[in-house]
Amino acid sequence: MSDETLISAPAGTGGHSALEAQRERAAQQLEIRLRYGDQVWELREVDHFAVFSRRSRARRAARTLVASGYEIAISRLRLRHVLVASHHAAVDQEATTAFLRQVVDAVEREGGRYDGWRAEIVPAH
Template sequence: MRSPRAVDHAATFRSKSDAASAAARLSELGFDVTARKRLFGSALEFCHVVPTDPQSAAAFTRAVVEVVEQHRGTYDGGGDSSSRRSRWRGAMHRERGRAAGATGSEASR
């Protein structure tokens, strides 16, 4: 069995108040939370040390997604710190595409 490791997560929210509410709940659950301003709305990065067995990881991810969705957010994924920079670059690229009027797959290019 592998030892627990820190997992970074990201979520986006249309409103600052939704992001703030989600951040408060995630903090209560033991996450280190960082808020980021976005062109439209807000984003959160949050981290917690989690077990690495598949069952625990799946349950933990479901709990994170539930908190994000309860606060009208979009879960952008999780991973170790090396994947965080790539994930944020992708989210910013999609956001710029939406701001320019692109939709669906056009915004992901």
């Protein structure tokens, strides 16, 4: 297995909000990370991905996230704008719940689609 794990948005949420769907996936991912010996309470870089139809909306979401301590990159991919928001965080249940709420809310408030997050696995020392 790679030392990074990507958690992406499910194709259909079956009536769930994007936040609920991401929290469910994060809970599944936590079990997998623990099986691989990930020290989930250790800080590591976490990258979040979101897609916007308009650059101005991506920039507004970016400003909100920068104010909360995230580093931001926005790039163009065909007709879409991809926002990558990075920060250092643990990936235990409490931390993922908090950062998912913060990032998904900022993205959805500006009409974007949250597309998941990734973080390295931190092995025991």
